[in-house]
Amino acid sequence: MxxxxxxxxxxxxxxxxxxxxxxxxxxxxxxxxxxxxRLDNLVPVHEVIDLNKYKVIKKHIAVRKIIRLQELKPFVFLNCKN
Structure with a gap:
């Protein structure tokens, strides 16, 4: 490890x-x-709230892509579903 x-x-x-x-x-x-x-464990329990586009992104592939970014755009938030 x-x-x-x-x-x-x-x-x-x-x-x-x-x-x-x-x-x-x-x-x-x-x-x-x-x-x-691990990314495989983070993606299913998070969603992305994009206030620029007024969207909530729940698709695993899109959430994975956004989590991998070094820095989120302004008003784009990673939200835990709990």
């Missing part, structure tokens, strides 16, 4: 957990985030 350079703020009670247990929990959290943040 590729290591992503990210900063995580994880709060643990150090009195209850050893440093090895904390490191294990952080590694499991990293694996969870790696699987959740």
């Amino acid at each position: 590729n290591r992503i350079n990210r900063d995580l703020l994880v709060l643990f009670n150090q009195e209850l957990m050893s440093p090895q247990a904390i490191e294990n929990e952080v590694e499991l959290l990293h694996e969870l985030l790696f699987s959740v943040e």
Whole structure:
């Protein structure tokens, strides 16, 4: 698995957990985030709201294309369906 350079703020009670247990929990959290943040998992649960064209885009191919953009156009929003 590729290591992503990210900063995580994880709060643990150090009195209850050893440093090895904390490191294990952080590694499991990293694996969870790696699987959740995959593009295949993001596309079905998001839609794009384009206020320039007054449209809500729900097609997976179009949403995937917009998510891959480096920067969204003004007034184009990525919306979670939850």
